[in-house]
Amino acid sequence: MKLSGWWKNRSSAGKVELYTRWSFHFFVVLEIMSIGLAALGSGTGKGSAWVPAVLFLTVVAHSVLVGFLSSRSLDWILGRRERPVRLAVFVTVLTAATALGVLGMRAAGLTGDPAAAPALVAGMTCFAGGTLVLCLRKVRQMRYVAPAAAAFAGLAYLAFGLPAAESAGLAVGVLLTCALICSACGFSGWLLDTVYELDRAREVQAQLAVAEERLRFGRDLHDVMGRNLAVIALKSELAVQLARRERPEAVDQMVEVQRIARESQKEVRDVVRGYREANLAVELEGARGVLHAAGMDCLVEYEQGRELPAEAQSALGWVVREATTNVLRHGDARSCVIRLTAGPSGALTLVVENDGAPKAPAGPPGSGLAGLRERLAVLDGTLEAGPVDGGRFRLRAQIPGPAAGPIRELEAQA
Structure with a gap:
C-alpha cells in the first residue's frame, strides 16, 4: 500500500496529469539518449577533441530546458500560472542558435561524422517544436510549428553551402517527425485540460443538485405556508376590527386563526418529514x-x-x-x-x-x-x-x- 499509494490515492484527473508530466520528462531522457550520445560518439574532425563533449553538453542543456518549458506549459494549461512566453521565446532562440552553431561546425569540418550535425539539428528542432505547441491555445496556430521548423532547418542547411539534396531531405525529415511530435504533444495538452474540465463539471453538477433540492424544499414550504399565512393575516385583521366594535364574532375569528395555525404547523411537519425521510x-x-x-x-x-x-x-x-x-x-x-x-x-x-x-x-x-x-x-x-x-x-x-x-x-x- 505504501509503495502504490502515491498512484491509488490520486483522482482520475490527477493520474492523467501525472502520466502526462512523466511522459514529457521521458522526452528529456529520450533526447539525451538518442541525440546526445550520438553526438558524443560522432568522433572528431581536424584534431578538435573537445567538439563531441561540447555537443553532448549542449544537447543535455537543451533537453533539460525543453523539459522545464513543458512543465510550465502544463501548469498554464491547467490555469495554475501564466503562459511562459519568455521561456518559450528563449527556447526558440536557443534552439535556432544551437542549430546554426552545429551546422557551422559541420561546414568548418569540426565534426568527425558528417551525419551527426543533421541528426542534432533535426532532433533538437523537433523536440523544441513539440514543446512549443503546448504554449499555443488554438489548433490553427499549432499546425504552423512543424512547417516552420522544417523550413528553418532546410534554409539553414543551404545557408552554410551544404548540398541541396541533403537540405531537402533534412527538411522533409524534420517536417514529418516534428508534425508527429507536435500532434502527440497537442493532444496530450488537450486531453489533460478536458479531464480536469470534466472533473470540475462533476463538482459543479453535485453543487447544482444540492441547490436544486434546496429550491424544491423552498417551493414546497412556500406553497404550504404562503396561503395559510395570508389567511391568518386577514382573519387576524378582521378579528381586531370586530373586537374594536365589541362584536362577539371576534372570538370565532380568533378560534379560526388558531385552527389554521395548527394545520399549518402540521403541514410544515409533513413537508419536513418528507424531505428528511428516505425510502x-x-x-x-x-x-x-x-x-x-x-x-x-x-x-x-x-x-x-x-x-x-x-x-x-x-x-x-x-x-x-x-x-x-x-x-x-x-x-x-x-x-x-x-x-x-x-x-x-x-x-x-x-x-x-x-x-x-x-x-x-x-x-x-x-x-x-x-x-x-x-x-x-x-x-x-x-x-x-x-x-x-x-x-x-x-x-x-x-x-x-x-x-x-x-x-x-x-x-x-x-
Missing part, C-alpha cells in the same frame, strides 16, 4: 443506477419485501445516500458492493464497500458521517467507516433487532 428500497436502486452510470461495477444485495418501520428505513436510506455520494466524490472507485442483511435477532446490517479508498483527510472529519451517527443513535444504531485491507473503504451501519422491527424472511435477490 430504503428507492435509495438502494438509485445507488445502483448512479454508480453504474458513473462507470463502476455495483452489486446491490438486499431482501425485497422487508417490513421495516419508517424510522429504520429513513436512517438506512440516508446511510446509502451519503455513502454513494462519498464513493462518487472521493477516491477513484471501480467497483462497489452494497449489502443489507438481517441477523437472527432481527438486527439490520448495511455494508457499503468500494475499492480506490481515498487518503485519510488532513483536517477534521466532515459533518456527513456525524449526521448519520446522530440518526442511527436515535435507534440505538452504530456506524463504522474506514479503510480495510486491499485498498478498500468500508462503511458499516447496524441497527439492533428491536429497533429494526419485524423482518419477513424472503429470498435474497442481487
Whole structure:
C-alpha cells in the first residue's frame, strides 16, 4: 500500500496529469539518449577533441530546458500560472542558435561524422517544436510549428553551402517527425485540460443538485405556508376590527386563526418529514443506477419485501445516500458492493464497500458521517467507516433487532 499509494490515492484527473508530466520528462531522457550520445560518439574532425563533449553538453542543456518549458506549459494549461512566453521565446532562440552553431561546425569540418550535425539539428528542432505547441491555445496556430521548423532547418542547411539534396531531405525529415511530435504533444495538452474540465463539471453538477433540492424544499414550504399565512393575516385583521366594535364574532375569528395555525404547523411537519425521510428500497436502486452510470461495477444485495418501520428505513436510506455520494466524490472507485442483511435477532446490517479508498483527510472529519451517527443513535444504531485491507473503504451501519422491527424472511435477490 505504501509503495502504490502515491498512484491509488490520486483522482482520475490527477493520474492523467501525472502520466502526462512523466511522459514529457521521458522526452528529456529520450533526447539525451538518442541525440546526445550520438553526438558524443560522432568522433572528431581536424584534431578538435573537445567538439563531441561540447555537443553532448549542449544537447543535455537543451533537453533539460525543453523539459522545464513543458512543465510550465502544463501548469498554464491547467490555469495554475501564466503562459511562459519568455521561456518559450528563449527556447526558440536557443534552439535556432544551437542549430546554426552545429551546422557551422559541420561546414568548418569540426565534426568527425558528417551525419551527426543533421541528426542534432533535426532532433533538437523537433523536440523544441513539440514543446512549443503546448504554449499555443488554438489548433490553427499549432499546425504552423512543424512547417516552420522544417523550413528553418532546410534554409539553414543551404545557408552554410551544404548540398541541396541533403537540405531537402533534412527538411522533409524534420517536417514529418516534428508534425508527429507536435500532434502527440497537442493532444496530450488537450486531453489533460478536458479531464480536469470534466472533473470540475462533476463538482459543479453535485453543487447544482444540492441547490436544486434546496429550491424544491423552498417551493414546497412556500406553497404550504404562503396561503395559510395570508389567511391568518386577514382573519387576524378582521378579528381586531370586530373586537374594536365589541362584536362577539371576534372570538370565532380568533378560534379560526388558531385552527389554521395548527394545520399549518402540521403541514410544515409533513413537508419536513418528507424531505428528511428516505425510502430504503428507492435509495438502494438509485445507488445502483448512479454508480453504474458513473462507470463502476455495483452489486446491490438486499431482501425485497422487508417490513421495516419508517424510522429504520429513513436512517438506512440516508446511510446509502451519503455513502454513494462519498464513493462518487472521493477516491477513484471501480467497483462497489452494497449489502443489507438481517441477523437472527432481527438486527439490520448495511455494508457499503468500494475499492480506490481515498487518503485519510488532513483536517477534521466532515459533518456527513456525524449526521448519520446522530440518526442511527436515535435507534440505538452504530456506524463504522474506514479503510480495510486491499485498498478498500468500508462503511458499516447496524441497527439492533428491536429497533429494526419485524423482518419477513424472503429470498435474497442481487
